[in-house]
Amino acid sequence: MPVLTKEQQDYKRFAKNKKPKPPLLKNMIMAFIVGGIICTIGQIILNFFVSRGLTPGQAGGPTAIIMVFLGSFLTGIGVYDKIGKYAGAGSIVPITGFANSIVSPAMEFKREGFVFGVAAKMFVVAGPVLVYGISSATLIGLIYYLLNM
Amino acid sequence: MDYVMAFIVGGLICLVGQILMDTTKLFPAHILVLFVTLGAVLSGLGLYQPLVDIGKAGATIPITGFGHNLVTGVIQDVDQYGLLGVFTGALRSAAGGITAAIVFGFLMALLFNPKSK
Amino acid sequence: MKKLGSQTIKFENPPSIIGTGTIVGPKEGQGRFKEYYDLILKDSIYQEKSWEKAETKILKEAVEMAIKNSKVPTDKIEYLIAGDLLNQIVSAGFAARELGLPFLGIYGACSTIAQGALLGSMIVDGGFAENLVAAVSSHFCTAERQFRFPLELGNQRKPTSQWTVTGAGAMVISSQIQNPRITFATVGKVIDMGEADPNDMGTAMAPAAVDTILRHFQDTGKTPDDYDLILTGDLGSIGKDIAEELLKQKGYDISNKYSDCGVLIFYPEQDVHAGASGCACAAVVTCGYIYKEMLNGKYNRVLLVATGALMSTTSTQQGETIPCIAHAISIENL
Structure with missing residues (x-):
């Protein structure tokens, strides 16, 4: 970070009080409700697979696939960003939000072509998630391996 | 009961994300990265499975559950294949979700265009 | 000269x-x-x-x-x-x-x-x-x-x-002689008050607008009374408040004739948060509303102070603060 002069620091303090704060309580309530609803839908799908004879562990996979499809589809038809406007983290944190982060840049950059546009931009947000998710899981697996040697 | 717990646990995880977004300068991408890593670490420490037992889909649907899923897979494969499992477990376990995200992502991009604002 | x-x-x-x-x-x-x-x-x-x-x-x-x-x-x-x-x-x-x-x-x-x-x-x-x-x-x-x-x-x-x-x-x-006419112009300096948040342009740009407005008054010897309207480009509601207050601290109270294109262009219920921005923000207000109302004689002396944030996505990702500029032009019916 650049070092700020005293004048800049003074301005920062002065301007800080002028900035409106996000409506935290309202946002928290919305995130809780929408996040809760999305997870409840997930639970309905999960229970459906369990009722068809899968164990809860096995049902996780198909549930994730269907949730990803729903997130992708709602993004495609232009609904997911409207949910996100009100729900904030409530629709970002669930796996449907992960799907949204893949579909939205993929659609957006179609005009830049199918290689450098759609396929490359698809991972703008999802790429980092995969990189850190897989790396941390692998590191944990390595530690687990070493501890159990 | 499943549904109530899924709602509460899932809602609470999202609520933590919202607090982070509104009180820090973190972008949604940062939140997703943070949560997936957090899920993996908690899972490694054996702390995430109890949350899954309580919240079911409420703990697996948020992106923290994705981290947990990756770690569960790695540990299973290490038990089965040893060192090789360190490298195969994560993606094997999450294969469905990741493949679905890529394929549906590509398909939706073919079918739809972003709406004018 | x-x-x-x-x-x-x-x-x-x-x-x-x-x-x-x-x-x-x-x-x-x-x-x-x-x-x-x-x-x-x-x-x-x-x-x-x-x-x-x-x-x-x-x-x-x-x-x-x-x-x-x-x-x-x-x-x-x-x-x-x-x-x-x-x-x-x-x-x-x-x-x-x-x-x-x-x-x-x-x-x-x-x-x-x-x-x-x-x-x-x-x-x-x-x-x-x-x-x-x-x-x-x-x-x-x-x-x-x-x-x-x-x-x-x-x-x-x-x-x-x-x-x-x-x-x-x-x-x-x-060069044809007809109203309105551009009588003065003040070229702004790049001002950076250490703001780095790309989601808050108004706070970053307000000091640049203030610097140019002060320089304009000092260079020309004019006062706010010489204008019917002082209009900044796209400070939005937050930047506008800051600019107004900073100018007041410097001894120029412009509150009764000051507005901002970014505040005006949309109605508050259009859900644009702090207001509007973009090159077209100052431009469509100036070329549309201001120009036409100057022809009608509603305004005769307008100071337009268009503001700009000179960052890029790269500079933002590298954590640089936002350099800002404001240029002023006086548009008058003579």
Whole structure:
């Protein structure tokens, strides 16, 4: 970070009080409700697979696939960003939000072509998630391996 | 009961994300990265499975559950294949979700265009 | 000498604005100045294949409208001075390709219309041209994907964020003598008060506007009483409050005649958070509302202080603070 002069620091303090704060309580309530609803839908799908004879562990996979499809589809038809406007983290944190982060840049950059546009931009947000998710899981697996040697 | 717990646990995880977004300068991408890593670490420490037992889909649907899923897979494969499992477990376990995200992502991009604002 | 003080120009033969053209998107068309625009688009893609093409098209058509309204034949237009927000100012370059006018591309972020008008006025007053066009464009959809997020990403906009205006504004500046005229111009310095949040442009830009306004008053010896309206470009509601307060601290109370294009252009219920921004923000207000109300005599002396944030996505990601600029032009009925 650049070092700020005293004048800049003074301005920062002065301007800080002028900035409106996000409506935290309202946002928290919305995130809780929408996040809760999305997870409840997930639970309905999960229970459906369990009722068809899968164990809860096995049902996780198909549930994730269907949730990803729903997130992708709602993004495609232009609904997911409207949910996100009100729900904030409530629709970002669930796996449907992960799907949204893949579909939205993929659609957006179609005009830049199918290689450098759609396929490359698809991972703008999802790429980092995969990189850190897989790396941390692998590191944990390595530690687990070493501890159990 | 499943549904109530899924709602509460899932809602609470999202609520933590919202607090982070509104009180820090973190972008949604940062939140997703943070949560997936957090899920993996908690899972490694054996702390995430109890949350899954309580919240079911409420703990697996948020992106923290994705981290947990990756770690569960790695540990299973290490038990089965040893060192090789360190490298195969994560993606094997999450294969469905990741493949679905890529394929549906590509398909939706073919079918739809972003709406004018 | 045509120079006053350290940063201000007094035009000897103040160039005239003899015609303007404005085009805006549908959201702007529901805003406060809807009667003042020449064309309101029904869809911001404007029957084009991409938003970038749409932006080029509205810029080109706004220039053509301005020329038509000025009644100067196109072959008598000697320069097109234009800019926009996209990388390498492609909207301006591509519009100029269609228009076939000698082209000077400029970049001043959202201050570009004032920069274009002051450079154009220097060219005309200097005798290097009789008629030229200054024009800018911006487009919500092109700016959003360049500077921020894909449109369909389900993120939440911060309360400090501003909405990029979809639109284009153009003015024909001429040596013909008719009102309104550009009488003074103050070229701003780049001011950086250490703000680094790309979701809060108003706070970053306000000090630049204040610096230029103070310099304008000091160089010209004018006071706020010499103007009917002092108008900043796109500080938005937060930046406007800050600018007003900073000026008051310096002894200039402009509150009764001060407004900001970014605050005015949309109604508060249009959900644009802190207000509007973009090159077109100051441009469509100036070329639309201000120009037409000056012709009607509602305003006779307006100081336009267009503001711009000179950062890029790269500089933001590298954690750089935001350098900002403001250029002022006096538009007066003489």
